[in-house]
Amino acid sequence: MTHKDYSHNTKIATLKASSSLNKGYMVFLIPGVLLFLLIIVFPLLANIGLSFTKWSGVGTPVWVGFTNYMKAIRDSYFLTSFKNALLLVITVTTIPTLIGLLLAGFIFEYILDKFGRGIAIFFRVGFYLPQIVPIVVVGIVWRWMLQPNWGVLNWSLKAVGLDTLTRSWLGDTSTALPSIMMMMIWFQIGYPLVIFIAALQRIDPVVYDAADLDGASRLQRYFYITIPLIRPEIFVVVLTTIIYTLKTFAQVYVTTKGGPGRATIVPSYFSYQNFFIRSRVGYGATITTVLTIIIGLVAIGFIRMQIKQEQEG
Amino acid sequence: MLFPFALITNNSFKTETEYYANGPYSLFKSLNLDTLKKVWNLMDYSIKLRNSIVISMSVALLAIVISLSTAFALGIGKVKGKSFFIMFFLLAFVLPQEVLVFPLYHLSKLVGLYNTRLSVIIIISVLYSSFGTYFLSSIFSAFSRELIEAAEIDGCNKLQLLFRIIVPLSMPSLSILFVFFFIWSWNEFFIPLVFLVSNDNQTITIAMAMAQGQHGATLTLQSAAALLGVIPCIIFFVLFQRTLTKGITLGSIK
Numbered sequence: 001m002t003h004k005d006y007s008h009n010t011k012i013a014t015l016k017a018s019s020s021l022n023k024g025y026m027v028f029l030i031p032g033v034l035l036f037l038l039i040i041v042f043p044l045l046a047n048i049g050l051s052f053t054k055w056s057g058v059g060t061p062v063w064v065g066f067t068n069y070m071k072a073i074r075d076s077y078f079l080t081s082f083k084n085a086l087l088l089v090i091t092v093t094t095i096p097t098l099i100g101l102l103l104a105g106f107i108f109e110y111i112l113d114k115f116g117r118g119i120a121i122f123f124r125v126g127f128y129l130p131q132i133v134p135i136v137v138v139g140i141v142w143r144w145m146l147q148p149n150w151g152v153l154n155w156s157l158k159a160v161g162l163d164t165l166t167r168s169w170l171g172d173t174s175t176a177l178p179s180i181m182m183m184m185i186w187f188q189i190g191y192p193l194v195i196f197i198a199a200l201q202r203i204d205p206v207v208y209d210a211a212d213l214d215g216a217s218r219l220q221r222y223f224y225i226t227i228p229l230i231r232p233e234i235f236v237v238v239l240t241t242i243i244y245t246l247k248t249f250a251q252v253y254v255t256t257k258g259g260p261g262r263a264t265i266v267p268s269y270f271s272y273q274n275f276f277i278r279s280r281v282g283y284g285a286t287i288t289t290v291l292t293i294i295i296g297l298v299a300i301g302f303i304r305m306q307i308k309q310e311q312e313g
Numbered sequence: 314m315l316f317p318f319a320l321i322t323n324n325s326f327k328t329e330t331e332y333y334a335n336g337p338y339s340l341f342k343s344l345n346l347d348t349l350k351k352v353w354n355l356m357d358y359s360i361k362l363r364n365s366i367v368i369s370m371s372v373a374l375l376a377i378v379i380s381l382s383t384a385f386a387l388g389i390g391k392v393k394g395k396s397f398f399i400m401f402f403l404l405a406f407v408l409p410q411e412v413l414v415f416p417l418y419h420l421s422k423l424v425g426l427y428n429t430r431l432s433v434i435i436i437i438s439v440l441y442s443s444f445g446t447y448f449l450s451s452i453f454s455a456f457s458r459e460l461i462e463a464a465e466i467d468g469c470n471k472l473q474l475l476f477r478i479i480v481p482l483s484m485p486s487l488s489i490l491f492v493f494f495f496i497w498s499w500n501e502f503f504i505p506l507v508f509l510v511s512n513d514n515q516t517i518t519i520a521m522a523m524a525q526g527q528h529g530a531t532l533t534l535q536s537a538a539a540l541l542g543v544i545p546c547i548i549f550f551v552l553f554q555r556t557l558t559k560g561i562t563l564g565s566i567k
Contacts, residue, residue, distance in 0.1 A: 024471050025390025029398075032383030032446065039439040040405045043416035050415065057419075125554075126314050132550055132557075134500040136518045137542035141317050144535045151532070152320060152337045159336070189314070247409045250502040254522050268503075271411050276507065281415055288412040299407045303400065 044292075050285035057281050068286035078287065080262045081270040084177060085246055088266070092184045093241045097234065099185075100192025103127070105222045107193075108200045124197060128190035135187065139254030142183040146170055170256050176263045180251055192237045199230040232309055239302040246295050267291045318543060325349055325537040332533050348537040355534075356520045357512060358541060364509075365499055365516040365545075368430055368437075373494040375438040377487060380445025385475050387446065388453025389461060399450055405443040410503050418507055432508045437501055441494050452486050453479065485559075492556045496549055517542060 051068055053061035072078045103123075112120040130138060145152040148168035157166045169179045203226065211221045227234075249268035252258055258265040258273070267287055274284030324332060325348055326341035352358070383402075387395050417436060418427070426432040456479070464474050480487070502518050509515045515523070521542050550557070 025386040025392050028382045028386040028390065028471070028475075029392060032379050032386075032442065035379060035435075035439045036402075036405065036443065039417070039436055040408070040413060040443070043413040043420070044408065046416035047412050057415075125550075129315065129318070129547075129550065132496055132500075133543055133546045134502065134518045134521070136500075136502050136521050137539055137546075140521055140535065140539045140542065141321055144321065144532060144539060145317060147532060147535075150333060150336075155336050155338075186314070186317075243407050247411075249411070250518075250522075253502075253506075268409060268411050272503075275411075275415050275418075284415065288409065288414075291409055292412040295407060295409060296404065299404055303403060 047285045048289050050282055051289045053282045053285075055281040056279040057275075061282065064282065068283050069290075071283070072286055072290070077262050077265060077270060081265045081267045081287070082290075084264060085248065085266050087177065088181060088184065088248055089242050089245045091181045092188055092245045093238055095185050096188040097192050097237055097241070099189055100196050100237070101227065101234070103189070103193050104196035104200060105226065108197060109218055109222060124194060127193050130187045131190045135250045136254050138183065138187050139251055142179070142186075143170065143255050146179055171260055173260050173263045176256050176260060180255060180264055183255070184245070184248070184251060188241065191241070195233050195237055196230060199233040200226065203229055235305060235309075239298060239305075242298055243295055243302075246291065246298070321536040321539045321543070324533055325540040327533050329531055329533050337532075348533045349541065352524075352534055352537040352541060356524050356538065356541070358517075358520070360513055361515060361517045361520040362545070364430060364514055365518075368434055368505075368516060369495045369498045371430075371434045372437045372441065372498040373491050375434060376441040376445055376494050377490055379438060379442035380449050380490070381475070381480070381487075383442065383446040384449030384453055385471075385479060388450040389456065389474075389479065391454075395450075399447055402443040402446045406440065406447070410440070414503070414507055421508065427508065428510050428514065430509070430514050433501075433505050436504055436508070437498050441497065445490055445494070448490065449483070449486065452483060456482070489556055489559060492553045496546075496553075499545070499549070517545070 050061060052063060052065060054064045054067070055061035107120050107123050111123060146154075146169040148154060148166075148171060151169075153169065154166040157163065167175060169175045207225060207229070208221060211225055216224070247268055248266045249272065252264055252266050252269045253272075256264040258269050268291070271284045271287040271291070274280040274287065320337055323341055324337055326343070326345050328345060328348070331339075331342060383398075386392050387398055392398075413436075421427040421429075421432045426435075460478070461474065464478050469477065499516075500518065501516075502522070505516050505519050506522070509519060521538060524538055
């Protein structure tokens with residue numbers, strides 16, 4: 001037997017062996033799957049089950065069918081919590097994404113050319129920094145700035161003679177939610193910016209040649225060529241921000257606790273109140289189930305688009 | 314963007330009278346560390362720092378171990394139902410923690426893990442490893458089949474294949490995961506808030522949220538507290554800057 005034949009035979013043998021050996025991998029799936037069943041699947045199903053019960057957290061839950069859901073659609077707190085979440089989703093998704101698009105273009109096309117890499121990186125880092133600070137700390141910083149009597153914002157307004165504008169920003173029904181929006185927008189800008197700058201770096205400059213020949217300005221080039229090219233990234237940013245914003249909890253917990261009244265109530269915080277403060281576990285479970293369905297639908301839409309993009313790309 | 318950070322730094326060094334006399338914008342007169350020291354002691358900062366480090370390190374390591382094992386089966390082993398599992402893990406990761414929290418809270422009380430750092434470590438690790446599995450599976454799928462077959466010809470068993478070949482080859486991806494898991498768990502708020510109720514096992518984020526009431530209205534104490542919350546993150550940022558930039562798009566899902 002020649003050497004060549006020998007290696008050929010071994011290859012066939014190993015191919016057979018490896019296909020049978022493929023089963024040996026199942027063992028590695030077991031710990032993960034068991035932990036997922038225990039920590040994710042079982043609690044999720046239990047929570048859905050609890051949403052059909054009345055339960056204070058001790059004793060036995062009482063089956064009440066759809067009562068909690070019927071109650072929810074007439075409960076103004078429940079409705080306001082989702083309305084506030086929607087307002088947050090709209091503002092916190094669109095504004096940072098738009099600012100991110102403009103800033104990314106500005107940094108990539110202008111700062112990088114005029115001032116060099118160092119300054120461009122400084123800008124990117126500066127905008128991204130809030131993203132790695134715990135949202136709780138961000139909340140404390142903003143609460144401190146918005147403090148009614150001696151806070152930075154009111155102090156500044158007084159200093160320039162705009163005393164009439166000073167107010168308790170987080171304590172006033174009309175300004176509490178917009179204040180939280182401002183804080184979340186400030187926190188969020190770095191995320192689209194960094195993703196978009198990375199996207200701009202992957203674009204091959206060759207695509208600009210035709211536009212340059214036609215005498216398009218840099219601004220035109222950015223809006224008509226670059227932005228359509230980075231659509232996949234814009235899509236990722238928008239959907240992930242929607243999901244992130246629907247989960248808003250800490251931002252409200254450290255600043256307003258849902259108040260004043262129900263001005264800043266959001267689904268996560270409302271469910272927390274029902275679970276752990278008011279001992280209405282069934283109702284808390286109902287709120288979280290509804291929230292999960294909404295997030296699930298957004299996520300499924302996201303995954304489907306991802307798959308579509310992968311197939312096209 | 315950096316303005317709020319500059320403000321809290323500036324005002325953490327002031328005395329109360331200095332703040333109320335000259336306002337938030339005047340530069341601090343001397344590097345007065347009394348306010349910071351006071352907050353440090355009020356918050357038991359050293360204990361919280363230790364807890365945050367213990368929890369974040371354990372979560373990052375445990376989540377990577379779970380992800381490695383599952384992703385090894387899915388990405389290298391290509392076991393049956395692979396795409397179902399990957400879809401499932403991705404969906405699991407975007408679930409709001411609120412929908413799992415009450416059953417988990419009840420369960421932790423039943424098994425005596427309520428109010429322990431271990432309960433938080435296990436829950437967060439499993440949540441993160443759903444993302445880790447998704448991420449590593451796609452990387453492992455791209456590994457050359459010949460390499461894996463060659464290893465098997467050499468008589469490598471599955472464990473050896475995982476630890477001698479796959480792990481060393483995927484070190485860059487593992488380090489990105491480690492950094493992100495560490496920072497994510499450092500910033501985690503909801504689960505620790507529910508599961509850690511005693512002072513000696515709480516993390517920095519929880520201590521921050523709890524402390525606001527205790528410090529009352531003195532603005533210098535509040536800014537010092539915020540500064541103590543920001544400092545560790547600046548340190549991580551400097552330490553991990555390279556890895557963070559490399560994996561920046563990874564954060565997109567969180």
